[in-house]
Amino acid sequence: MTTEPTGFKGSLRQSMSWLHTWAGLLLGVLLYFMFVTGTAGYFSNEITRWMEGVPVPEVANPETIPEAEMISRGLALLRENVPEASYWGMRMPNESHAETGLMNVFGTPMDENAEEFNVLMDPLTGEIVETEGARETGGGEALYIMHYELQYMGLDLAMYLVGIATMFMLVAITSGIIVHKKFFVDMFTFRPGKGQRSWLDAHNLTSVLSLPFMVMITYTGLILFAYDYMPAVVGGVYGTGDEAVEELYSEIQDVNGYHDTYATEPVGTPAEMIDHAPIVDRIIAEWGPGQIGWFEIMNPTDAGGEISIWKRSSQAHGYYDIKFFNVATGEERVMDWQTRTANDVTDVASYFHYGMYGGAAMRWLYFFAGLAGTAMIATGMILWTVKRRQALRGDARAHFGIRFVERLNAGVIVGLPIGVAVYFWANRLIPVGMEGRADWEMNALFIAWGVMLLHAALRPKARVWIEQLGLAAFLFAGIPVLNAFTSQIHLGNTIPQGDWVDAGFDLTMIGLGLFFLAAMQKLRGRRDALPLSNEDIDAMMEPAQ
Amino acid sequence: MMTIASAALAVITVLSFALAKPKHYRQVFGLAATPTTRLRFLLGGWVGLALTLWASIGASYDWLIGVAFWCGILAVAGTTVALLLSYRPQSLRILVPGLASFALVMVGAVAVIG
Numbered sequence: 001m002t003t004e005p006t007g008f009k010g011s012l013r014q015s016m017s018w019l020h021t022w023a024g025l026l027l028g029v030l031l032y033f034m035f036v037t038g039t040a041g042y043f044s045n046e047i048t049r050w051m052e053g054v055p056v057p058e059v060a061n062p063e064t065i066p067e068a069e070m071i072s073r074g075l076a077l078l079r080e081n082v083p084e085a086s087y088w089g090m091r092m093p094n095e096s097h098a099e100t101g102l103m104n105v106f107g108t109p110m111d112e113n114a115e116e117f118n119v120l121m122d123p124l125t126g127e128i129v130e131t132e133g134a135r136e137t138g139g140g141e142a143l144y145i146m147h148y149e150l151q152y153m154g155l156d157l158a159m160y161l162v163g164i165a166t167m168f169m170l171v172a173i174t175s176g177i178i179v180h181k182k183f184f185v186d187m188f189t190f191r192p193g194k195g196q197r198s199w200l201d202a203h204n205l206t207s208v209l210s211l212p213f214m215v216m217i218t219y220t221g222l223i224l225f226a227y228d229y230m231p232a233v234v235g236g237v238y239g240t241g242d243e244a245v246e247e248l249y250s251e252i253q254d255v256n257g258y259h260d261t262y263a264t265e266p267v268g269t270p271a272e273m274i275d276h277a278p279i280v281d282r283i284i285a286e287w288g289p290g291q292i293g294w295f296e297i298m299n300p301t302d303a304g305g306e307i308s309i310w311k312r313s314s315q316a317h318g319y320y321d322i323k324f325f326n327v328a329t330g331e332e333r334v335m336d337w338q339t340r341t342a343n344d345v346t347d348v349a350s351y352f353h354y355g356m357y358g359g360a361a362m363r364w365l366y367f368f369a370g371l372a373g374t375a376m377i378a379t380g381m382i383l384w385t386v387k388r389r390q391a392l393r394g395d396a397r398a399h400f401g402i403r404f405v406e407r408l409n410a411g412v413i414v415g416l417p418i419g420v421a422v423y424f425w426a427n428r429l430i431p432v433g434m435e436g437r438a439d440w441e442m443n444a445l446f447i448a449w450g451v452m453l454l455h456a457a458l459r460p461k462a463r464v465w466i467e468q469l470g471l472a473a474f475l476f477a478g479i480p481v482l483n484a485f486t487s488q489i490h491l492g493n494t495i496p497q498g499d500w501v502d503a504g505f506d507l508t509m510i511g512l513g514l515f516f517l518a519a520m521q522k523l524r525g526r527r528d529a530l531p532l533s534n535e536d537i538d539a540m541m542e543p544a545q
Numbered sequence: 546m547m548t549i550a551s552a553a554l555a556v557i558t559v560l561s562f563a564l565a566k567p568k569h570y571r572q573v574f575g576l577a578a579t580p581t582t583r584l585r586f587l588l589g590g591w592v593g594l595a596l597t598l599w600a601s602i603g604a605s606y607d608w609l610i611g612v613a614f615w616c617g618i619l620a621v622a623g624t625t626v627a628l629l630l631s632y633r634p635q636s637l638r639i640l641v642p643g644l645a646s647f648a649l650v651m652v653g654a655v656a657v658i659g
Binding site for chain 1: 548559562563566568569604605606609610613614616617618619620621623624626627628630631632
């Protein structure tokens with residue numbers, strides 16, 4: 001039998017190996033869930049757009065439209081629809097994660113009971129883009145939120161579970177570097193078709209290549225909830241209860257941030273808004289063209305009102321990159337930013353986590369790294385069982401724990417993606433007007449996943465993976481076909497129109513389908529993998545003598 | 546432009562490091578690498594690493610984002626090279642000189658056009 005040490009005994013590497021194995025096993029399922037849904041989150045806006053299922057009109061490249069003109073058109077729309085407003089806002093077409101080429105125009109009427117004004121505008125014509133017929137959907141946002149709020153449980157419980165998993169991840173990464181330190185030597189080695197060795201190769205390869213991303217995403221993920229995870233620190237300084245928490249946030253964010261610095265209280269003297277063009281010109285001179293992310297006006301018809309211009313979040317560093325101008329005089333209010341290091345760190349860390357920096361190319365890299373992370377967790381989970389299987393002599397019956405994890409792995413690693421595919425199917429199949437439509441999309445995901453877990457528990461072991469991979473391939477590859485029957489944004493339209501957001505979604509689904517198909521074919525055609533003795537394994541793990 | 550240059554350079558960099566390892570060199574070229582060849586590839590790898598960083602920063606808004614981009618593009622390149630080495634090692638024989646000249650052209654073009 002294996003001479004695997006238990007607990008913190010033996011050498012550093014042996015005890016780290018123990019830690020790595022069990023930390024990974026315990027939280028692997030939750031981490032896998034977080035990585036699948038979180039990775040999808042990098043394209044949450046794109047996913048939402050596809051799920052709404054309405055063609056987005058072809059619009060001009062926003063870079064070709066002068067910013068001052070776009071803002072003029074937005075203002076005209078606001079003056080016409082919400083003349084009496086306490087707030088006007090425009091999200092420019094260039095703002096990160098919103099690359100649809102459209103401008104979002106918002107207005108909050110003075111009358112608190114009146115409805116908020118919120119439309120999409122074509123920045124070239126200034127006309128409202130109708131989104132009628134858009135499906136009510138949880139969209140990509142629901143997938144993204146799920147990676148830290150989980151589902152069907154309170155936010156508090158989810159937050160702590162996610163926190164524990166993230167902490168374990170950090171432990172697994174650190175101990176993993178010590179355990180698998182040989183992976184730097186074998187850096188580009190992947191030996192397919194060799195059983196455990198292949199899984200180990202794949203595990204090493206995906207981890208070493210995405211290591212910077214893993215460390216970053218795990219650490220920044222913890223920072224995002226730092227105040228909640230270490231409540232004693234907050235409690236010691238501010239006391240306990242909701243008020244204390246509020247005080248904390250007002251102190252760390254508001255002074256440095258914009259909340260307090262907004263001139264939110266109207267002075268009561270009516271005023272005309274000055275021409276914004278000279279201000280925009282000044283901003284362009286300082287920031288360069290195309291850098292405005294948001295253009296906002298608090299109390300647009302009041303002499304105390306204020307225009308605030310935000311830099312694109314992909315290139316901003318916290319709140320420093322906002323400019324304030326008086327509505328009536330256009331005079332700039334220069335901020336006396338106090339340096340609040342803690343808040344700056346949190347800002348940069350969270351922006352980094354969300355993938356706000358950089359453009360679309362960067363988001364693809366994030367997506368890729370997220371997939372590599374998902375694969376790293378999946379291969380780690382499989383490795384746990386493969387290693388124990390191969391340690392068994394002959395036909396010895398595996399321990400219940402091993403059989404349990406084997407089946408759990410199948411139901412999770414393939415079952416969850418099947419759930420996600422069903423989420424997209426449900427989006428297209430649930431009738432448009434149905435009550436609680438968005439909720440049922442999500443329920444469909446979990447019902448499907450539950451069925452897959454059951455399937456994994458009940459079917460013969462050799463069939464479980466093949467059947468689930470086949471189903472996943474069918475479901476993903478089928479999405480573009482289903483889409484063609486249920487919407488206008490199918491590949492036949494999107495590719496000729498150059499709508500690469502919607503086409504990209506369908507093409508990615510085809511890619512995923514092919515991936516699952518290839519995996520299934522591989523399993524079906526598999527001759528027995530070369531068995532590996534424990535000596536071989538130890539030799540692989542040991543540094544070269 | 547810089548994005549493409551950075552991607553090409555990243556593949557070259559990762560390839561150089563891979564070919565500096567005797568096992569991978571043998572996989573691709575079928576013969577043992579001399580110590581000098583190995584040293585050259587190793588050196589090429591380090592130079593490539595620096596050049597990729599330079600191109601990544603050029604492709605990004607500021608240098609910090611460039612460093613993040615660098616990590617990402619190297620990961621993609623690493624996966625590509627690892628898969629090629631596993632399944633199509635011979636193809637790298639053509640890819641190595643091809644990509645190297647492509648990367649050179651790109652770097653030259655960037656240097657001239659700016």
